[in-house]
Amino acid sequence: MLDHEVPVLLARIGNYPQHHGSLGVARTLGRLGVSVHAIVEDSFTPLALSRHVTRRFVWPTTGREDPEWLTGNLLSIGRAIGAPCIAVPTDDEAAVLLAEHADRLTECFLLPPVPTGLPRLLAGKASLHRICADAGVPSPRSREPADRDHLVDAGREIGYPLVLKNLEPFSRLRSPAVRCTTRVRDERELLARFPDGALPPVLVQEYIPQQQAEDWITHLYCGPGGVPRVLFTGLKLRSWPPYAGMTARAVALRNPELARLAERLCRRTGYSGVADLDWRYDRRDGLYKLVDFNPRTGAQFRLFETVHGVDVVRAMHLDLTGREVPVGPQAEGRVFAAGQLDFPSVVAWLRTERRLPPGLLYERATERAWLCRDDPLPAVIEGIRFTGLVTRRLVSLARGRFGH
Template sequence: MERAGPEMDREVPVLLVKVGRYPQSHSTVGVARSFGRLGVPVHAMVEDRLTPTAVSRYLTRALVAPTSGCEPPERLVAAIREAGRAIGRRSVAVATDDEAAVLLAEHAEELSPFLLLPPVPPALPRRLADKGELAGLCTANDIPTPRALAPRDLGELRAAARDWGYPVVLKNVGSFSRLRRPAVGSTTVVSDERELLTACPADSVPSVLVQEYLPPEHAEDWFTHLCCGPGGEPLAVFTGLKLRSWPPGAGVTTRARAVANPPLAALAARLCRQIGYSGVADLDWRLDRRDGRYKLVDFNPRTGAQFRLFETADGVDVVRALHLSLTGRSVPQGPQLARSFGVGQVDLMSAAVTAWQERRPPQGIGPHRGTERAWLCQDDPVPALAEAVRFGGRVAVGVTRRALSGSRRPGRR
């Protein structure tokens, strides 16, 4: 099924650049579908030839280049360079994780013979992906943000949590550290000092950011997805409301709705202009109803997982806007469409857990008109099958591990 969209330069291919192992990524599938439907060739760095992205009908070629993110930077850059060389002509690079975005920016000169890249200041993506640096950038640019601290030791961490009051949020500080030496598995909410010490043992130096917790009864989760040209000039800005996540309350988006929010769009655009950010980005905000301010929680200098939620009446999404800009074409400025977004079985899990926690029937899990599904679609069904197989395998492994762990406990026979 070919969808209408802007007139793209089909002679300029796309390279999906990724660092680390996350084969079940719906953002990479979304990029392949977005460009492939318009006839733009898409090549992707993948873990193996059976990932959901690799089996998409819209992918021109899967370039098997498995990485962990723990390799020396020069090896990772060499892998990106070889992928670009394999395509045979300069390609628009689309980063799908923070580490890839950092490497593309810091090694832009070396990679430019193979890749078309936005003119972002080389050090900026690393600073934005670093949670401690982001807090300082927000303060310097008059952007509201929750209180945050990268503690020097456990004593400073405990003092901050006591001063602000529990619960507090713990996050891995930097982009590569989350892969090499993760302090927490993902964004973690700790409700008391016992949970804090479990997450950050007394014999370790905490490589975490502690952030003020904004209670859900007084907050809403919003995000902006955008693409900026040279100097941070916005080319496309979208706003949406997060409805559910996995894990509930602190994880990746599983259900969302596109909602036009001009004040939030203007706030995000102002920040990008002031710092000179160029390229695609995904910004997470929390509306604090206690003071009426949108507070920036995360700035991801790459394609967001749910970017396909957003599209204009002209068929522009953020990655299409990037391609148009880097190939010297204008970006149509139509209004964003009213759409919703769902992530299959993960959203069903989130809905079930949320309903159980809140003691109410599950909400918003049926089909809705205008829903963009992360996996299942009529014109590209195989990625959904590949995802289901991998998802089932992960569940089976998890159940087996818990069963074996339980059978080894003292007193069990």
């Protein structure tokens, strides 16, 4: 039983008005009677209109603000809530800010005892690669080029095609190198992406061919010293954009080897808190390679529950309020679908692979990102905002094509 006297704040940095992971946090705790407060970009985001949100704090940020100013504003929100509050980060920047300014923020917030600089290192792509090497956890070959000459050398060393990623939290908001994980076919295309002399913070990473790969995910909550309280594994069936974006559909499947690797990494680093890990299984060498470590709540975390109904967010609330987290295996076969992303992911798969995607015949989703009977309004608002977003992009493409 959760402690209903301890509220929760959904903390975010940056502009993510259509983030279904935040909505999942509000629902999983609100349904159990916990008071949920949320930072939102405006009063008409899907999250702001959820019946499970007690209070909304309209506080748009970009991630380019001074960390001291961000910390001061978080404290103001915490004081407005009144009671000691659990801060749940829903993006990497918020997780980094909470950890690096915990000495001040503990005035208002209950936080996991994570080592101060660890979330930044785990969320950083190059530093994660180094941490994996030290911990004996496989990861794709990666390089952090300092200039265009090093960029060319990295591409030739790793080989084409390759993958480009934004290097670190905050830098992806302040000076993004790419919009999202991007595949590059050859050196000419690589250099065309960075025509100027200055090179933004970017990671060059080995590309594992989709035909030789499977995408897996691990969601967990660890207590002090990196000891998992709950740990889940699942198979990502489709994503949007294809192979590199957000999870469009996934299924909960027990994978002992993956669980062992995730636990090893958390114990070696002493990570404490909620985390979302992305892995790629490489059939060429039979290794699960860690692609991303997100030190915060994952957007699809509601895919996973134990047989006792405990997900990572509920486990966090239980643990930080001094209550026991029930021990039990994960519920197998749960399916998660991210509504509007699911259909285009199928279309994209059919175009590129010319065959039915895996998991297409799975039963209907156990958990949906937006649509649910007890909280229907966020799905309506998301439908309106998503339609507007698609319309604006189509108009922009048309203007570019016809020169208007």
